[in-house]
Amino acid sequence: MKKSLLLSFLLTLSACSFTFAGESGLTVTYQPLDGLASGTIHIAQVTCHDWYRLGGGATQIPLISAPNVPPTNNPKEATQDLNLASLSGLKFRTSDLGGSSITAHSVTLDATHFKVPPNAGHPREDLVRASLECLRLCLPEKLQQTPLTLECREADQPWLSQIVADFNSKDRAKVFFTPAE
Numbered sequence: 001m002k003k004s005l006l007l008s009f010l011l012t013l014s015a016c017s018f019t020f021a022g023e024s025g026l027t028v029t030y031q032p033l034d035g036l037a038s039g040t041i042h043i044a045q046v047t048c049h050d051w052y053r054l055g056g057g058a059t060q061i062p063l064i065s066a067p068n069v070p071p072t073n074n075p076k077e078a079t080q081d082l083n084l085a086s087l088s089g090l091k092f093r094t095s096d097l098g099g100s101s102i103t104a105h106s107v108t109l110d111a112t113h114f115k116v117p118p119n120a121g122h123p124r125e126d127l128v129r130a131s132l133e134c135l136r137l138c139l140p141e142k143l144q145q146t147p148l149t150l151e152c153r154e155a156d157q158p159w160l161s162q163i164v165a166d167f168n169s170k171d172r173a174k175v176f177f178t179p180a181e
Contacts, residue, residue, distance in 0.1 A: 024051045029060040030137040031068055032084040032130035032179075039121055041084060041130045041179040043137070058094050060138040061107070064131060065091045084120065085131040089113035092135055094143060107135070107143055111152040111160055125163060129177035132167045136176050144172050 027050040033042045048063045065085045072078035081087055091110040109132070116124050135148070150157075150164045170176055 024049060026050065027060050027063065028138075029063040029066075030134035031064055031066075031086075032127070032134055033068060033082045034084055034087075034120065034122075036082070040181060041122055041126060043130060043133055043177075043179065045137075058138075058140050058143065061092045061094050061135065064134045064138070084117065084122065084127050085134065087117035087120065088127050088131070089115050090128065090131050092131075105143055105146045106149060107139070107146050108149045108151060109135075109164065111150065111156060114152065114156060114160075125159070126177075126179065128160065128163050130179060132163070133175070133177040136167075136172055139172065 026047055029046055029048055031044055031046045033044050033046075035042050046063075046068060048060075048066060050059050050063070052059050066083065067081040067086045068083035069079060069081055085091075089111070091113075093108050093110065095106040109128075111128070114124075114128075116122075116127065120127070122130075132148075139146075147168045148164055150160055152160050167176060
């Protein structure tokens with residue numbers, strides 16, 4: 001009897017936690033946006049619809065790579081994704097933040113599908129550095145000292161690993177990259 005009551009309680013508790021983990025809300029992240037005709041990269045704070053805000057993870061980090069089609073007064077013409085991280089195929093992920101200090105934390109840049117977007121007009125290094133500046137701006141305190149790990153194609157390893165090493169060696173409280181004006 002006690003076992004079935006305990007099992008019933010645990011199942012109900014699990015069901016409730018999954019229900020709340022999927023509740024949506026708004027969250028803020030940063031994205032490297034194409035300045036269109038200006039030829040510059042704009043590192044912008046962006047409000048995103050976060051479907052997993054109560055899940056306990058740092059959802060603002062993977063949202064760095066979410067497509068961004070801004071509101072417009074000409075919706076027939078302005079349908080372009082302006083997020084250079086999204087267009088470049090860069091993705092960020094973190095380990096479960098959890099509550100335990102024993103949990104090993106990780107932050108990963110997945111560049112296995114990296115490509116310079118057509119007509120972007122920005123050097124590949126600037127695309128990555130701008131995306132890393134967005135990461136720096138939205139890292140929770142718990143991950144401030146966590147080294148960034150890199151996943152990429154072998155051909156991109158030499159130049160990308162240098163940028164990641166540079167990012168890991170810098171003080172995360174200071175600006176890592178400022179786009180050219």
